[in-house]
Amino acid sequence: MRTVRRLLYHDILGAVVFVALAFLALFFFVDLVDQLGTAMRRGYPTWTAVAISLLEAPGNLYELLPIAVLIGTIFSLARLAQSTQFTILRTSGLGPGRALALLATLGAVFAVATLLVGDYVAPWADQRAQRLLLDTGGARAGTRGGAWLKDRYVHDGQPRSVSVHVQRLRADGELRGVRLFVLDDRQRLVEQVVAESARIDDDAVWHLKDVELRQWPDAAGSDGATPAVTTRRLDTWQWPGTLRADVVKAAVLPPNTMSTAELWAYVRHLRAQAQDVQRYEIQFWKKALYPLACVVMVALALPFAYLHARSGGISAKVFGGVMLGTSFMLLNSVAGHLGTLRDWTPWLAAGLPGIVYLSLSLAAFAWLVRYR
Template sequence: MKTVRRLFYRDIVSSVLFVALAFLSLFFFIDFVEELGDVGKGYTLLHAAAYSALQVPGHLYELAPIAVLIGTIYALARLAQSSEYTILRTGGLGPGRALSLLAGLGLMFAMATYVIGDYIAPLSERQATELQARAMGKLRLGRTGAWLKDRASTPDGERSYSVNVGSTGADATLQDIRIFEFDTDGRLVRRIGAASARIGDDDAWQLADAVVTHWSVASASAQPVASEEKLAALSWPSTLSAGVVAAAVLPLSTMSTVELFRYIGHLADNEQAAQQYEIQFWKRALYPFACLVMMALALPFAYLSARAGGISLKVFAGIMLGISFVLLNNMSSHLGLLRNWTPWIVAAAPSALFLLVSLAAFSWLVRYR
């Protein structure tokens, strides 16, 4: 059994690594060509190459199940083509043993995928974002910027805040700050605009070049009276820590599972919609197990006879299955967000569907043919 395990693991691992390297080379080239459009705007070819290289771990995480599927299909189809798998079956390698061998290897791939997706990829994505921000001077956050909410208890009652960050600077400063303060009745009582801000160790925001506008009402029937003051520096106490702000302004791919869980808790405390982050959390938690599903999906190809097509045809079928898995995985996320479906069901549905397909194909080929 050790000899069979060594044969399986050596062929499959080498095939998976070869497929992953081919895909990563292609994606690196595509990213590099796309970044060439920004060269000359404080952005050099070296910056473009470094940014594309930092995107590689994220691509490896996304492509891991597909590489496992195609590499395993190629290795098993090659064994079947040379009749080695037929000899192994004659020697006592039953379907159950073959499935357990692949499950053990699939678990190893799942663990590697989890480490890459939860530790290496978020770190490299964050470095890539910081590199781009340093080269271009700032990181734009879309047309509307990033919005955050906060609450605080004051002598005048509970206050709620809506905070907008327009962009982030290369030195980790927040730029184009707008803070709207509302009273318990939802009336706007103060607006703070600042050119930049830094978050201190006590989570207080140190605002620079601030313009503060107050609205005060003398009586219920009177019109609000506005007053404005300009301050070179202003300290605004807040519960929005640097980690929470980073989660709001940086892409989702830069967040680990733990960071996603903490940010979901912050959104829930402030009664904000967290559906998108919950789906991402469950996808991040369950995605590595897709490697196990792909292993089970690849095993039936070992039982196809040579007359069912050559290795190239089987590899092409594996590529089509991998692409369909990626499409279904992305489509389920968007549908779950639109339909407000349960996040863990949205994240688990594609893998569960492909697992059922693999088990059905395995039963039909092994038991009934």
């Protein structure tokens, strides 16, 4: 069985790597053309466009790896079936259960690789790309309109609620265009802070620069008088909030660029502030379950090994695999949007495509084993 495992794994791994490299080369060319056009408009050098395109490759690999696993596995198994090698393996004792277990193990390895690329390699490369853009003409990180966050803390024994707006996040972690609106326990404005930039230390203390601070000292009074507003300009100012850097980063960046840990931290923050978490919780579950798509892909590919060699050539089977993979990705995207609109259970909305396609593949596999 060790020889069988080595044969299957070596053949499938080589095919998956080949398909992944082909896809990466295609997407690198597309990204390079786009970056060269941007470089001409912004005036940064050509080598920067090439470097940025290379740094975008890990993110592309994360998105493409399940499709590459499906196409590579189908190609490998169809080739083995066409050359009757898989038939020989079956007659030598490779039963359906053993074949499914072998491919599921390989799919789990691909799933771990997808998780590592998506949570570590791709974010690191994206940060380097944005820092490179900053050094060569300025780049922006974050959503187009910035992000709003809420926080609660106690100041001099009085509860405070804060609405925080961050315009954008630089690649080096600096926040730009920061505004804070501090309300007392009766929801009256007591402080307004506008800062050009800010950094957050490990204790969640915000260090703001170029600050305009407006205060309403008598806002909590009961005499009905109009509160006196004081305005000060400060070079630096510290705000002892509870918002950590990873939570702010998760709020400012688009959800699909966050790591699983950042999404989970942001979901916990939204729950603590009694805010709507449906969208980000679905995105968290999609991110957490996405690597398991590799297991679904190898399960989808296994029935192709049991098709008769004359049931279409290898190219037809690979084309069928491409259609299957595309439909899976489309359903995965649509299910997330439907889950948000219909308020579905987040883990079910994220895992529904995988459950459907895994069930279909196992049903097709069982039918082929029994009747073909």
